[in-house]
Structure formats: C-alpha cells, structure tokens
Amino acid sequence: MTATLSRSTFTGLRCKECGQGYEATARHVCEDVCFGPLEVVYDYEAIRARVSRATIEAGPVSIWRYREFLPIEGDPIDVGTGFTPLLRANRLAKRLGLKELHIKNDGVNMPTLSFKDRVVSVALTRARELGFTTVSCASTGNLANSTAAIAAHAGLECCVFIPSDLELGKVLGTLVYNPTLMAVKGNYDQVNRLCSEVANTHGWGFVNINLRPYYSEGSKTLGYEVIEQLGWRLPDHIVAPLASGSLYTKIRKGFDEFIKVGLVEEKPVRFSGAQAEGCMPIAQAFADGRDFIIPVKPNTIAKSIAIGNPADGPYAIDIANRTGGTISAVSDDEIIEGIKLLAETEGIFTETAGGTTIAVLKKLVEQGKIDPSETTVAYITGNGLKTTEAIASSIGEPFLIEAQLDSFNAAWERSQSLHRTSTERVD
Amino acid sequence: MAVQVLIPTPLQKFTNDEASVSLDASSVDALLQALDGRFPGILGRLCDENGKLRRFLNVYVNSEDIRFLDNQTTALADGDEVSIVPAVAGG
Numbered sequence: 001m002t003a004t005l006s007r008s009t010f011t012g013l014r015c016k017e018c019g020q021g022y023e024a025t026a027r028h029v030c031e032d033v034c035f036g037p038l039e040v041v042y043d044y045e046a047i048r049a050r051v052s053r054a055t056i057e058a059g060p061v062s063i064w065r066y067r068e069f070l071p072i073e074g075d076p077i078d079v080g081t082g083f084t085p086l087l088r089a090n091r092l093a094k095r096l097g098l099k100e101l102h103i104k105n106d107g108v109n110m111p112t113l114s115f116k117d118r119v120v121s122v123a124l125t126r127a128r129e130l131g132f133t134t135v136s137c138a139s140t141g142n143l144a145n146s147t148a149a150i151a152a153h154a155g156l157e158c159c160v161f162i163p164s165d166l167e168l169g170k171v172l173g174t175l176v177y178n179p180t181l182m183a184v185k186g187n188y189d190q191v192n193r194l195c196s197e198v199a200n201t202h203g204w205g206f207v208n209i210n211l212r213p214y215y216s217e218g219s220k221t222l223g224y225e226v227i228e229q230l231g232w233r234l235p236d237h238i239v240a241p242l243a244s245g246s247l248y249t250k251i252r253k254g255f256d257e258f259i260k261v262g263l264v265e266e267k268p269v270r271f272s273g274a275q276a277e278g279c280m281p282i283a284q285a286f287a288d289g290r291d292f293i294i295p296v297k298p299n300t301i302a303k304s305i306a307i308g309n310p311a312d313g314p315y316a317i318d319i320a321n322r323t324g325g326t327i328s329a330v331s332d333d334e335i336i337e338g339i340k341l342l343a344e345t346e347g348i349f350t351e352t353a354g355g356t357t358i359a360v361l362k363k364l365v366e367q368g369k370i371d372p373s374e375t376t377v378a379y380i381t382g383n384g385l386k387t388t389e390a391i392a393s394s395i396g397e398p399f400l401i402e403a404q405l406d407s408f409n410a411a412w413e414r415s416q417s418l419h420r421t422s423t424e425r426v427d
Numbered sequence: 428m429a430v431q432v433l434i435p436t437p438l439q440k441f442t443n444d445e446a447s448v449s450l451d452a453s454s455v456d457a458l459l460q461a462l463d464g465r466f467p468g469i470l471g472r473l474c475d476e477n478g479k480l481r482r483f484l485n486v487y488v489n490s491e492d493i494r495f496l497d498n499q500t501t502a503l504a505d506g507d508e509v510s511i512v513p514a515v516a517g518g
Binding site: 209294 | 436439446
C-alpha cells in the first residue's frame with residue numbers, strides 16, 4: 001500500500017467556506033463548523049516536482065494523463081474517458097462574427113457521450129478505494145448513464161435515481177447497463193433531497209453526495225485539456241452551461257492549477273455561463289447583482305441542466321464577476337435554434353444543454369459581451385442523440401419518394417426551392 | 428403539535444445517532460429552537476450568528492423547500508415532516 005499511497009498528491013479535504021480540514025473519506029459537508037462544501041487539498045509542490053508538459057503528453061489518451069491532479073491513490077478505472085476533440089469552429093465563428101472559436105466536444109466523450117464520464121470515472125475510482133460495493137447518484141439523465149455504465153465496467157452494484165419525466169434516450173441509456181433505476185415522481189431537486197435521505201441510511205457511495213468532493217474534481221480535466229489542445233495556452237473567453245455550477249467552477253480551478261504549477265502562462269480568461277430561461281436561478285441572481293440563489297421550479301426542454309437549487313451557484317456568480325464574464329439565459333426556442341446552428345455549421349449534434357450554450361454564445365456576441373477578437377471556447381457537454389424529442393418537430397422531414405428517377409427529380413427540385421427560401425448559406 | 432424531523436448524517440452526532448426525531452413546534456424557527464433545547468449546540472451548526480439558516484443547508488416541509496413557503500417563519504402543523512438537507516452537486 002505504501003507504494004501506491006506515495007503516488008497520490010492529495011492530502012485531505014477542506015471546507016471551501018471556512019477552511020476546516022477533514023480526512024479524505026466519503027463526506028461532502030463541513031459538519032464540524034458551517035456545512036460548506038468540502039474540496040480536495042493537494043500538495044502542489046509535489047505535483048510541480050513530478051509533472052511537466054512532456055510527462056503529460058506521454059501519458060494515456062484519457063483524463064488519466066492528469067492523474068497527479070486527481071484525488072485517487074491507486075490504479076484508476078480507465079474507460080477511455082476524456083481527451084475529446086477541441087474543434088476549430090471556423091464556420092460557426094464566421095456566422096457569429098468571431099475570429100477564433102473552438103468547440104470542446106464532450107458529446108463524444110467515452111463511454112456515455114457526456115462530460116459526466118469524467119466526474120464518474122474519478123468518483124468510482126475513489127469509491128472503490130474507500131471500500132464501497134454499491135454506488136448511486138441523483139441524476140438529470142447523463143450522470144445516471146455514466147454511473148450505470150462505469151459501475152458495470154468496474155463490477156460495482158448500482159442504484160440510480162432520476163426524475164420520472166426524462167427523455168427516453170436517457171432512460172434506455174441507463175437501463176441497458178442493468179442497474180436498479182428509480183424514476184421518482186418529482187423534479188431533480190426533489191430527487192436530490194430523497195437521495196440525501198437515502199444516503200443517510202444506506203451505506204452507499206453517492207457520486208454527487210458523499211463522494212462529491214472527488215466527483216467534482218473530474219471536471220477540472222475540461223480545463224486542462226483545453227489548455228493542452230490550444231498548444232499550452234489559455235483562451236480569452238469561455239462559455240459553459242450552468243446547472244449546479246460545479247462544472248463551470250472546476251474549469252476555473254483547472255486553469256488556476258495549471259498556472260500554479262507553471263504549466264501555462266497566466267493571463268485573464270473571461271468566464272461566461274449559459275442557462276435556460278425556464279430554469280435560470282444563477283442567471284437571475286447575476287442579473288440582480290445578488291450573491292445568493294433564490295431557488296426556482298424548472299420548466300424547460302433543457303432537462304439535463306434543469307437544477308432549480310444549484311449548490312455551486314454562489315461560486316459561479318463570483319467567478320463571472322471576478323473575470324468580467326456574463327451569465328445569461330435563453331428561451332427553449334433559442335435552444336433549439338442553437339442545436340441546429342451547431343449541427344449545420346460544424347457537424348456536431350448536441351443535446352439541449354449544448355444548444356443552450358451555443359444560443360448564449362450567439363447572444364453574448366450580438367450584445368458585444370464577447371469581443372470578436374477574443375479566442376473563445378464553447379463547452380459542449382452532451383450528445384443530441386439522447387434528446388431527440390427536443391428537436392423532433394423542428395428539423396423538417398425526409399422526402400418520401402418512389403424508387404424511380406422521376407420521383408427523385410421532382411423531390412430534388414422541390415428541395416432546392418425550399419432550400420433557397422429557407423437558408424442563408426455560409427461558406 | 429408533533430413534527431417529525433429527518434436529521435442528516437453529519438448532524439446525527441448531536442442526536443445520539445437518531446436519523447429522525449419528533450418535536451413540538453409551530454414554525455420552522457420554533458423547531459430550530461426546540462431542536463437546540465433537546466440537543467444543545469445543534470443550532471450553532473444549523474444557523475449563523477444572526478439566527479439565519481446557513482446558506483448551504485436546505486430545509487423542506489413535507490418535501491417543499493421552505494424558500495417556496497415562508498422561509499423560517501413557515502408554519503408547521505401536527506404530522507408535518509421536516510427534512511434538513513445539506514446542498515449537493517448535480518446533474
């Protein structure tokens with residue numbers, strides 16, 4: 001054990017609010033003082049001594065190339081998660097009027113096509129180290145997919161909880177791994193409350209509850225990868241979706257850590273965040289100039305980010321304010337247009353959360369809140385094939401034809417006239 | 428007016444490991460005071476120095492977040508269930 005322990009670079013947990021220290025066990029709140037969230041503490045001198053650009057580049061093509069920055073002791077569960085494409089999005093940039101736009105495409109993350117594979121790979125690795133044999137989560141869909149899949153791979157028992165009104169793709173994409181799936185009659189915040197109560201009484205590892213400090217660290221890799229894939233430099237501006245606010249704050253932490261250990265040169269990066277108007281507690285607090293969240297009851301097609309009581313909301317607002325970013329919201333119609341815009345210009349089919357991000361990106365450019373000369377990165381966190389219901393009535397239909405040339409020619413002519421009137425071409 | 432209170436794991440050290448306790452109280456504020464009467468010191472964990480619930484704690488009455496009700500002045504009735512839940516991450 002000593003040999004593996006010496007590989008770990010984290011030293012314990014600490015309250016993000018009051019600084020109280022705790023051992024690195026399965027716990028997530030500052031129970032001795034203030035109930036603030038706990039965060040992992042690292043020995044950055046040890047990391048700096050071990051890690052260089054070269055050691056990272058020589059590592060596995062997954063999040064585990066950054067293992068010194070992740071809170072595990074032994075061998076990771078490596079299912080190929082991470083190192084997803086960072087695409088130079090020239091056609092979308094031109095459409096929006098930006099000079100340099102990149103899309104970080106976690107819609108093709110492994111194994112379940114969302115950024116959640118990052119956090120779950122870390123959480124389940126740590127769960128196994130802490131001796132859990134059953135893992136669980138409260139989920140808006142993507143987290144359930146990922147927890148069920150990676151638990152199957154690791155041979156862990158799995159019981160996950162979702163709101164009962166989720167998209168079919170997300171339900172099937174969980175059930176296929178044969179976990180126990182609880183569809184709760186209520187919204188995500190109610191599911192979360194129930195899970196907290198279950199966590200009190202069952203000895204399970206809940207990835208987003210008692211394993212949250214480890215889980216959330218997985219999102220930092222979205223910061224590291226963008227730096228590395230930009231050629232070891234920081235962007236000027238990022239836009240990411242906001243649900244609980246955890247992802248957004250951990251991208252910032254990822255940037256800060258690479259600066260701290262000397263892997264990238266420091267410079268200002270503006271952080272902007274995207275919410276749906278039907279669930280915009282963070283955007284509303286930002287607009288009102290508040291530093292606290294007033295919860296809402298979600299009503300939007302963007303179900304994966306429909307969290308009415310976002311735990312990391314206050315931290316997200318702080319980052320947006322400190323970095324000169326904006327947190328903004330868009331309507332469900334704009335979200336659908338965002339999905340279509342990304343698909344038509346870049347060949348990326350994202351889910352509703354990604355549509356939200358693209359729609360907010362567009363809005364911020366139009367409002368002058370993103371400078372056209374800024375190197376901008378938009379984070380796409382999930383795959384559109386999981387939420388086909390959302391766009392089914394908005395993307396037209398195939399031409400149904402006979403297997404005859406005449407039938408094709410007639411339909412082709414019809415399609416060309418439709419095309420001329422409905423689309424503006426971008427080359 | 429007996430109200431059932433669900434105690435989260437981190438606070439059960441105050442309640443002799445009981446996950447659920449029964450108390451008499453007519454409002455959330457009164458309940459917090461009653462809890463502290465039974466389990467001295469617990470109030471200091473739940474509330475800040477001004478008596479306001481800490482911002483990373485959520486309190487529900489019969490599954491409804493009290494911020495959708497009357498916050499700490501929310502009235503309680505016989506048989507109500509109150510749940511205290513520390514904030515969790517999402518999604």
